[in-house]
Amino acid sequence: MNIEQITDQISIKTHSQGFIDITNIINKWIKSKTLIKGIINLTLLHTSASLTINENADPRVLKDLNNYMKAIVPEDGFTSINNTSNLQRYSHADEGPDDMPAHIRTSLTTSSISLSIEESSLTLGVWQALYLWEHRQKGSERRIAIHFIGDKQRFVQTTSEVIDYKENSNELNKIVISNHDPNAWAKDEGIDTNIDLMIDRIHDLAGEDTI
Amino acid sequence: MNIEQITDQISIKTHSQGFIDITNIINKWIKSKTLIKGIINLTLLHTSASLTINENADPRVLKDLNNYMKAIVPEDGFTSINNTSNLQRYSHADEGPDDMPAHIRTSLTTSSISLSIEESSLTLGVWQALYLWEHRQKGSERRIAIHFIGDKQRFVQTTSEVIDYKENSNELNKIVISNHDPNAWAKDEGIDTNIDLMIDRIHDLAGEDTI
Amino acid sequence: MNIEQITDQISIKTHSQGFIDITNIINKWIKSKTLIKGIINLTLLHTSASLTINENADPRVLKDLNNYMKAIVPEDGFTSINNTSNLQRYSHADEGPDDMPAHIRTSLTTSSISLSIEESSLTLGVWQALYLWEHRQKGSERRIAIHFIGDKQRFVQTTSEVIDYKENSNELNKIVISNHDPNAWAKDEGIDTNIDLMIDRIHDLAGEDTI
Numbered sequence: 001m002n003i004e005q006i007t008d009q010i011s012i013k014t015h016s017q018g019f020i021d022i023t024n025i026i027n028k029w030i031k032s033k034t035l036i037k038g039i040i041n042l043t044l045l046h047t048s049a050s051l052t053i054n055e056n057a058d059p060r061v062l063k064d065l066n067n068y069m070k071a072i073v074p075e076d077g078f079t080s081i082n083n084t085s086n087l088q089r090y091s092h093a094d095e096g097p098d099d100m101p102a103h104i105r106t107s108l109t110t111s112s113i114s115l116s117i118e119e120s121s122l123t124l125g126v127w128q129a130l131y132l133w134e135h136r137q138k139g140s141e142r143r144i145a146i147h148f149i150g151d152k153q154r155f156v157q158t159t160s161e162v163i164d165y166k167e168n169s170n171e172l173n174k175i176v177i178s179n180h181d182p183n184a185w186a187k188d189e190g191i192d193t194n195i196d197l198m199i200d201r202i203h204d205l206a207g208e209d210t211i
Numbered sequence: 212m213n214i215e216q217i218t219d220q221i222s223i224k225t226h227s228q229g230f231i232d233i234t235n236i237i238n239k240w241i242k243s244k245t246l247i248k249g250i251i252n253l254t255l256l257h258t259s260a261s262l263t264i265n266e267n268a269d270p271r272v273l274k275d276l277n278n279y280m281k282a283i284v285p286e287d288g289f290t291s292i293n294n295t296s297n298l299q300r301y302s303h304a305d306e307g308p309d310d311m312p313a314h315i316r317t318s319l320t321t322s323s324i325s326l327s328i329e330e331s332s333l334t335l336g337v338w339q340a341l342y343l344w345e346h347r348q349k350g351s352e353r354r355i356a357i358h359f360i361g362d363k364q365r366f367v368q369t370t371s372e373v374i375d376y377k378e379n380s381n382e383l384n385k386i387v388i389s390n391h392d393p394n395a396w397a398k399d400e401g402i403d404t405n406i407d408l409m410i411d412r413i414h415d416l417a418g419e420d421t422i
Numbered sequence: 423m424n425i426e427q428i429t430d431q432i433s434i435k436t437h438s439q440g441f442i443d444i445t446n447i448i449n450k451w452i453k454s455k456t457l458i459k460g461i462i463n464l465t466l467l468h469t470s471a472s473l474t475i476n477e478n479a480d481p482r483v484l485k486d487l488n489n490y491m492k493a494i495v496p497e498d499g500f501t502s503i504n505n506t507s508n509l510q511r512y513s514h515a516d517e518g519p520d521d522m523p524a525h526i527r528t529s530l531t532t533s534s535i536s537l538s539i540e541e542s543s544l545t546l547g548v549w550q551a552l553y554l555w556e557h558r559q560k561g562s563e564r565r566i567a568i569h570f571i572g573d574k575q576r577f578v579q580t581t582s583e584v585i586d587y588k589e590n591s592n593e594l595n596k597i598v599i600s601n602h603d604p605n606a607w608a609k610d611e612g613i614d615t616n617i618d619l620m621i622d623r624i625h626d627l628a629g630e631d632t633i
Binding site: 151 | 214215216218250252254255256257258282283284289290291292293294295296299301302303305311314315317318319321322323325354356357358360
């Protein structure tokens with residue numbers, strides 16, 4: 001198989017503290033590319049916002065998450081959780097009272113996440129969404145670096161799968177058609193594409209009469 | 212070298228809050244595959260449990276971690292860490308008092324982790340284990356998506372290593388034997404495997420008489 | 423394109439709680455390798471220190487982060503954030519009062535991070551640095567496992583880019599020269615390198631007279 005890499009950056013505008021569901025934004029980006037299976041790394045290029053995966057159904061989850069984060073990293077400073085220290089104010093305060101809390105909230109969550117992609121979609125659970133979590137009061141323009149390493153084709157992985165496909169040539173035809181790029185031959189100026197080679201291989205395995 | 216990808220999902224049953232060491236479960240999964248070196252991405256497909264790496268020796272570490280997490284994200288709600296706010300109860304509470312805390316605990320840890328694999332094993336420190344951390348009281352069936360991108364062979368990386376192997380053919384033979392799959396020729400129906408090609412290449416480099 | 427993998431481990435000595443900026447250490451490691459574009463996974467092989475990305479400019483950010491972490495995970499134990507529990511001391515305390523807090527701080531942050539590499543550099547924002555965050559009082563020798571999967575060449579990705587290059591042969595020549603390894607032929611003992619094949623391909627596409 002031909003493993004390839006695609007890198008890009010996208011920009012997302014936030015307007016206040018809280019969550020932007022970027023699952024569909026990332027899935028649309030993936031679907032606009034030729035690679036369909038691989039690992040994607042997303043790195044938020046800022047230190048006052050996070051990437052996080054959480055519940056996608058009830059907006060109260062996001063409200064509670066945001067309130068909790070404000071309570072555990074308050075703008076006016078912190079005491080120790082066991083109340084044995086006095087209130088400590090932030091020494092890095094030039095950019096406003098929400099700046100240093102945003103840096104702490106970033107380190108308590110994460111700014112870089114890798115996920116699996118299959119069939120041109122992020123592999124997530126039914127109740128999961130991928131969020132950009134803005135920690136600054138006013139938000140900002142937020143850039144995400146995207147790195148996708150993967151390949152263009154669903155491929156026949158095991159001998160038993162090959163046998164299944166031999167017994168179900170309709171299923172196989174669907175896969176071949178879904179992978180077929182009618183312009184591939186022209187683009188490659190006559191060089192065999194992977195799909196050509198896969199088809200040849202399947203003809204070898206299955207015999208000309210079964211497909 | 213031929214980089215390939217394997218994806219799968221596994222299920223793990225949890226019964227209460229706390230940790231399940233999944234290091235050996237993942238290592239067994241890896242050893243059942245043909246790829247031996249690469250990067251693995253593990254994504255827990257749920258929003259009320261986490262993946263985390265921590266100490267593997269003293270069970271009291273896990274007890275303290277669990278108690279700490281219950282103290283920092285309590286079921287009955289939270290005040291700000293500097294005690295300047297009243298108790299806030301969770302607004303997302305339909306699924307029980309342990310549900311919203313579990314979502315928060317998930318965002319304070321992580322549900323997706325990537326690790327290096329060499330010689331068919333996760334690269335971890337001597338005192339590290341990979342844990343599934345259940346945050347719900349009763350546990351649940353938890354699915355983990357696995358994505359392994361890598362290759363089948365330890366490969367000769369540098370010219371100096373090739374020279375070392377030429378001077379130490381026993382060492383080289385051990386590597387070749389450890390990589391040899393006696394059924395590869397049959398599986399591939401006569402097509403040269405990577406190991407065949409590597410052996411041919413080594414014969415070229417070393418001369419027929421040194422191996 | 424030829425995707426390859428490089429694995430290694432590096433050691434970093436810490437002397438006290440706090441941050442060591444390892445951005446340049448990792449970038450130097452990358453630049454010493456032949457791969458120039460890919461995904462890197464860094465796993466800290468310890469359970470009482472973290473990897474984290476945060477602000478690279480004002481040292482007070484790091485001071486505040488460290489103080490906050492000591493306040494939220496104190497050495498003398500914790501109460502619940504809403505003050506409804508008594509002080510709980512750590513049961514895992516044999517290795518000193520800073521040991522169990524260090525394990526908790528590790529799970530609140532992360533010990534494994536993946537990032538994108540382009541042009542032999544980590545893709546980070548202007549204000550981002552990658553830190554090793556030591557959580558023990560006295561520090562220790564800390565090992566990081568590095569896994570780099572990627573390729574050796576910037577490659578021509580789309581048909582439109584090929585056309586651009588055909589119209590701007592100086593730009594193309596710069597890329598080819600930057601990728602050129604004068605010793606590649608010798609290293610490979612006469613076998614065509616990827617750069618040889620790429621040059622051939624470009625000659626085909628552009629016609630001998632345009633380059």
